[in-house]
Amino acid sequence: MIIGAVHASLWFGFNLVIDGKLSFGQLTAFQSFQLHLGFGGAQLAGAVMKLAEAMGGASRLFELLDRTPLISGDGDEPDDLIVRGEVSFDEVDFAYPSRRDIPVLNGFTLKAPAEQTTALVGSSGSGKSTVVQLVLRFYDATGGVVALDGRDVTTLKPTWLRKHLALVQQEPVLFGMTVRDNVVYGLGANGTVPDGALIRVCKEANAHGFVSSFSEGYDTVCGERGIQLSGGQKQRLALARALIVDPRVLLLDEATSALDAESERVVQEALDRATVGRTVLVVAHRLSTVRDADQLAMVSHGSVIETGTHDVLLSRCDSYRNLVQRQT
Ligand SMILES: Nc1ncnc2c1ncn2[C@@H]1O[C@H](COP(=O)(O)OP(=O)(O)OP(=O)(O)O)[C@@H](O)[C@H]1O
Numbered sequence: 581m582i583i584g585a586v587h588a589s590l591w592f593g594f595n596l597v598i599d600g601k602l603s604f605g606q607l608t609a610f611q612s613f614q615l616h617l618g619f620g621g622a623q624l625a626g627a628v629m630k631l632a633e634a635m636g637g638a639s640r641l642f643e644l645l646d647r648t649p650l651i652s653g654d655g656d657e658p659d660d661l662i663v664r665g666e667v668s669f670d671e672v673d674f675a676y677p678s679r680r681d682i683p684v685l686n687g688f689t690l691k692a693p694a695e696q697t698t699a700l701v702g703s704s705g706s707g708k709s710t711v712v713q714l715v716l717r718f719y720d721a722t723g724g725v726v727a728l729d730g731r732d733v734t735t736l737k738p739t740w741l742r743k744h745l746a747l748v749q750q751e752p753v754l755f756g757m758t759v760r761d762n763v764v765y766g767l768g769a770n771g772t773v774p775d776g777a778l779i780r781v782c783k784e785a786n787a788h789g790f791v792s793s794f795s796e797g798y799d800t801v802c803g804e805r806g807i808q809l810s811g812g813q814k815q816r817l818a819l820a821r822a823l824i825v826d827p828r829v830l831l832l833d834e835a836t837s838a839l840d841a842e843s844e845r846v847v848q849e850a851l852d853r854a855t856v857g858r859t860v861l862v863v864a865h866r867l868s869t870v871r872d873a874d875q876l877a878m879v880s881h882g883s884v885i886e887t888g889t890h891d892v893l894l895s896r897c898d899s900y901r902n903l904v905q906r907q908t
Pocket residue numbers: 676678679684702703704705706707708709710711
């Protein structure tokens with residue numbers, strides 16, 4: 581547009597110069613003035629657009645800052661030494677806040693004994709992952725009681741609770757910071773730990789080997805601006821992050837589902853080691869991951885319909901038998 585205007589004024593100006601109504605010097609001065617004005621205007625329009633975009637982003641940011649959490653940060657912080665790690669669900673009902681009219685858990689009742697592995701199995705959408713989220717108080721149950729060692733988790737301070745419980749999910753999230761910071765993040769934003777403890781948990785999580793092979797070791801930066809890790813490596817760091825708090829209860833939600841067979845073997849080996857002496861609540865679709873659990877709970881439409889070992893469920897639960905048949 582600016583160029584078009586320049587051409588038009590040039591043509592008009594030349595005619596005025598030919599008619600003797602304008603000097604050549606006046607024409608070039610006017611042209612230069614016109615160009616500066618045009619480009620200045622275009623820059624101003626660009627700046628106004630950027631300002632409008634920034635205002636849109638800022639209003640979204642303030643919206644987030646103004647949000648009040650559904651879960652209060654207050655609660656009891658009982659003496660750490662007494663945590664045995666028994667997790668129980670007594671007639672728990674739940675619906676997500678965004679879909680209050682759709683019940684997800686209905687009278688869900690189960691006891692996960694301390695230092696034992698309890699596996700939740702059932703069809704997709706039956707509510708298994710939701711159960712895990714209620715233990716961590718990402719949400720609170722709308723009815724019934726979720727308890728840790730008999731204490732209603734809604735009476736416990738979420739930060740205290742998360743010192744004793746740790747979660748490993750299917751899609752681990754690593755931040756664009758060093759391996760060390762990513763693992764220590766398990767202790768909270770300002771957590772610190774001696775190198776010896778860091779290496780010990782990374783060995784337990786089968787991560788020390790590959791981290792040591794990086795030229796900068798634990799100071800290697802992860803993510804887009806650093807090293808790209810495979811799914812299995814990320815999962816092993818996520819496990820190390822969970823283990824650094826030395827949790828009494830380990831929650832595994834499809835922790836190996838997204839991995840190929842070899843990565844799954846290495847991660848599973850680390851998990852087998854990490855679960856000894858801890859209460860484990862595991863959600864998994866692959867039967868191989870859960871068949872050796874101390875207890876399996878068959879979940880259907882938000883309720884537990886049967887509990888028992890693999891053999892017990894095989895003998896008395898049709899849904900479980902169907903699940904096994906589909907996978908073998
Ligand atoms: N954040 C959410 N908001 C609203 N509804 C949700 C949310 N997360 C899950 N749901 C719904 O809750 C129900 C139970 O989901 P959940 O993820 O607990 O099932 P699941 O048994 O773990 O399934 P899968 O085995 O596929 O992971 C589903 O109908 C799902 O659509």
